[in-house]
Amino acid sequence: MGILYDDLVLIRQSEKDGEPSVITVNCPDKTGLGCDLCRIILFFGLTVVRIDVSTDGKWCYIVFWVIGKPSTRWGLLKKRLMGACPSCSSASGISYYRAELQPPKPPDVFLLKLSCHDRRGLLHDVTEVLCELELTIKRVKVSTTPDGKVLDLFFITDTRELLHTTTRQNDTYDHLKVVLGDSMITCGIEIVGPEITACSQGPSFLLGAITEDMFNTDMIDEHKNGSVSSKSPSITIDNSLSPAHTLVQIVCQDHKGLLYDIMRTLKDYNIQISYGRFTTKGKLDCELDLFIMQADGKKIVDPNKQNALLSRLRVELTRPLRVALVSRGPDTELLVANPVELSGNGRPLGFL
Numbered sequence: 001m002g003i004l005y006d007d008l009v010l011i012r013q014s015e016k017d018g019e020p021s022v023i024t025v026n027c028p029d030k031t032g033l034g035c036d037l038c039r040i041i042l043f044f045g046l047t048v049v050r051i052d053v054s055t056d057g058k059w060c061y062i063v064f065w066v067i068g069k070p071s072t073r074w075g076l077l078k079k080r081l082m083g084a085c086p087s088c089s090s091a092s093g094i095s096y097y098r099a100e101l102q103p104p105k106p107p108d109v110f111l112l113k114l115s116c117h118d119r120r121g122l123l124h125d126v127t128e129v130l131c132e133l134e135l136t137i138k139r140v141k142v143s144t145t146p147d148g149k150v151l152d153l154f155f156i157t158d159t160r161e162l163l164h165t166t167t168r169q170n171d172t173y174d175h176l177k178v179v180l181g182d183s184m185i186t187c188g189i190e191i192v193g194p195e196i197t198a199c200s201q202g203p204s205f206l207l208g209a210i211t212e213d214m215f216n217t218d219m220i221d222e223h224k225n226g227s228v229s230s231k232s233p234s235i236t237i238d239n240s241l242s243p244a245h246t247l248v249q250i251v252c253q254d255h256k257g258l259l260y261d262i263m264r265t266l267k268d269y270n271i272q273i274s275y276g277r278f279t280t281k282g283k284l285d286c287e288l289d290l291f292i293m294q295a296d297g298k299k300i301v302d303p304n305k306q307n308a309l310l311s312r313l314r315v316e317l318t319r320p321l322r323v324a325l326v327s328r329g330p331d332t333e334l335l336v337a338n339p340v341e342l343s344g345n346g347r348p349l350g351f352l
Helices: 033-043 074-084 122-132 166-183 194-200 208-214 217-225 258-268 303-318
Strands: 009-012 021-028 047-055 059-067 088-091 094-097 110-117 135-144 149-158 184-191 234-238 246-253 272-281 285-293 322-328 331-337
Touching: 009 074, 021 033, 021 074, 033 047, 033 059, 033 074, 033 258, 110 122, 110 166, 122 135, 122 149, 122 166, 166 184, 234 303, 246 303, 258 285, 258 303
Parallel strands: none
Antiparallel strands: 009 021, 021 059, 047 059, 047 272, 088 094, 110 149, 110 184, 135 149, 234 246, 246 285, 272 285, 322 331
């Protein structure tokens, strides 16, 4: 018998407050699947306290223990996780992977123009509404006038692919109106053409020297050796414990999105996880064991490749977000940046 589609993802909600819910994913494997699943879990605001991963290279079995919230939409979470699983079907009692014939079409980009009276926490509140509606922010331009009015331009995409409909646009307006109240002056949504879409996905406005410092591994080492109270992560690579896999062992302090940061790094390096286990120790510390191999099915034995992976992981664990204060004339700008996946996906909830 082939596996039922609904059984690709099973969720058992906790019966008591504070106890973890269990998410089980049983589907065809692909490189980067763990990253895609962790990104969705992070998007829904869940905290992963434990994970077990096992795969034979064709089919994988992943179990997440997560702490949810009273507002967690478990049904929608299951739908999104199932959407991230590779396609599968059953023939002669065997479930098999069906590769996609064509890459997915890029989502339509919409421009949300919002004009309102300024107040403390305005950008946070608007971003929270858009997040709840599963609208992904690609780019934002915020302008404040001397008389205390704000014009916000949000370039967004819709996970549900319904923003072209009047119903979806009205629903977005109603949610924003509830949060902003009488401070909202106007609100409009329109699809943008390819030339504006290209601008919304254009090069960063950050100066090259600034981004070079923010993502420089040498700067990370100086930060690590300075007077910092947090513990430096311990990352080791061992090729002696498995004849077919490289073992990566990580001991570090936990932070929001830690598992996603690690999985994203491995995905960018086209590394496949054959077996893994993640556990938290207390409220701050966590341990992670990963048996990995390269895309060609071999261990990572090249010292240069090992050092590159170690350096990248150390950067992601030490400073998952890069923060800098920059003076621009009379103004001081707070710059917050984080890496983007090679696929183009950014870190979820960057504004929240």
